Amino acid sequence: MSDSLERGLIERVECLESDDENLDSKLDGIDAWLQSPLAWNGGRRRLMLYGADVDDILPSHKGTLSDGMGYLFLPETPDFSTGDQSGAFFLQLG
Template sequence: MYTRLLLTSGKPSAADAYIGGGAFLPENIPWPTCVEGRALFHLMALPAHWFYAQGVAEDFWFSVFIPTDTRNHSHFRRLRAVQGTSEAVVLAYRRGAASRSRCMSDSLERGRIERVECLEPDDNENLDSKLDGVDAWLQSTLTWNGGCRRLMLYGADIDGILPSHKGVLSDGMAYLFLQDHPDFSLDGRAGAFFLQLG
């Protein structure tokens, strides 16, 4: 039994996790940039209560930002784990009043992420997008010294929702790591995001 993530083209409500479509970052938080200074692409936003059972306000959220190169896909190597880090940025924040974007390639497309309880057994060969559950690595085991793996995202699940960014994660598997006890009052980096290709 495990919690599968179902990505749909349905319009997300204010309470729904979503793929694409900009971020509700407060204005006091700078938009993340790559090492060359270009704004990163907003990949997804997730409510914090999905990951922490108690003491988390409804307006606490995480967002994942990644470098993108839709022409040559050079960003794949930037998302690889190298000495426990990648060029992706995971932010914790209190959700702002309006969605915004600073990335020229940010998609206007936005899809809803739903949680579905699956009765099938989970194992290390299950490559569904999912919350928690059994680790299923496409390559070597990943670790992050700030916390543990909390979400797996299968790249092909995104393609139908973000057609302008089809293949942004190829058919690889992405792994989201989050701090065990993030401080949302700091409005800062709170995790890591890695991509493995088969």
């Protein structure tokens, strides 16, 4: 078994219609939740990752996130030098 990953392509597209029902992968924008809203006291949601997009990014790991959403929360000014927790990643599965 190989430790290398087959990597796909990430394409950045400007989304003009960011709203609370837009469950696409996106940076910042308006929060859209697959299930109940999430909160993390250390910061705000900065990235939403749609499961089907993971299939495109990592084609050898199709179905990893299925029809779910991943949410990355980061503080306004993360300090990665301390080795402490600098953010939080949550999953909601459909």
